[in-house]
Amino acid sequence: MTNNIYWTLYKDYADQIETGALQPGSKLPSENELAATYQITRETVRKGLNLLAQNGYIHKVKGKGSFVLDTGRMNFPVTGLVSYKELAKRLGRKSRTLVYATERVPAGESIAKELHTRPDQLVWKVIRAREIEGERIILDIDYLLADVVSGLTKEITGDSIYEYLEHTLHLKISYSKKIISVERATAMDQAYMDIGNDTHVVVVRGYVHLEDTTLFQYTESRHRLDKFQFVDFARRESNHELGDQ
Incomplete structure (x- = not known):
């Protein structure tokens, strides 16, 4: 089950970014907040965030969090x-x-x-x-x-x-x-x-x-x-x- 939840997190945020519900520059919830929301470990949260970063949806800034990129490009x-x-x-x-x-x-x-x-x-x-x-x-x-x-x-x-x-x-x-x-x-x-x-x-x-x-x-x-x-x-x-x- 846990192996699939990081994909759910990824899809949830990818959809929000693509539909404009999350605008470029918006900050995503912290890893702790996402872990609590999805009831998963921070390691699983990181898998979802890394997938978002790899596919050009977010930019992860060490010590500051994850920010939405402009997906028009x-x-x-x-x-x-x-x-x-x-x-x-x-x-x-x-x-x-x-x-x-x-x-x-x-x-x-x-x-x-x-x-x-x-x-x-x-x-x-x-x-x-x-x-x-x-x-x-x-x-x-x-x-x-x-x-x-x-x-x-x-x-x-x-x-x-x-x-x-x-x-x-x-x-x-x-x-x-x-x-x-x-x-x-x-x-x-x-x-x-x-x-x-x-x-x-x-x-x-x-x-x-x-x-x-x-x-x-x-x-x-x-x-x-x-x-x-x-x-x-x-x-x-x-x-x-x-x-x-």
């Missing part, structure tokens, strides 16, 4: 390699992927530079919009080396490329470098995203490597300004680790 992780399918599952919102292109083409000069390859090298060009709760708010443009990735189809790109790479092709995706910038919206953004009168979008460029260090994917993930915040967590090293700089 969805947390998009900067670090880590997470597929959109995995992210959508975490967000718990109604979403779908719209595939506009899955084609094998020569890389061309600009993409060849990004992938450190030849302009005549064949690559998969994949263009997909991510629709969340009826609005197309992300445009993903991916280029993958065709001699590394074989057999892509519209069905695969509409589901999860990474799932296909790892489970079918048995490739080991290892690490990536990401560059984030705010840029003027392009004609493609206007056509494939619901950006209204916005003139700019957030662009996350990613360079993804396999375990053997092969750079096999270059991606541009383009985001509507009002819907996403980019989140990272950092730990300051101790003075001796920093060399007392």
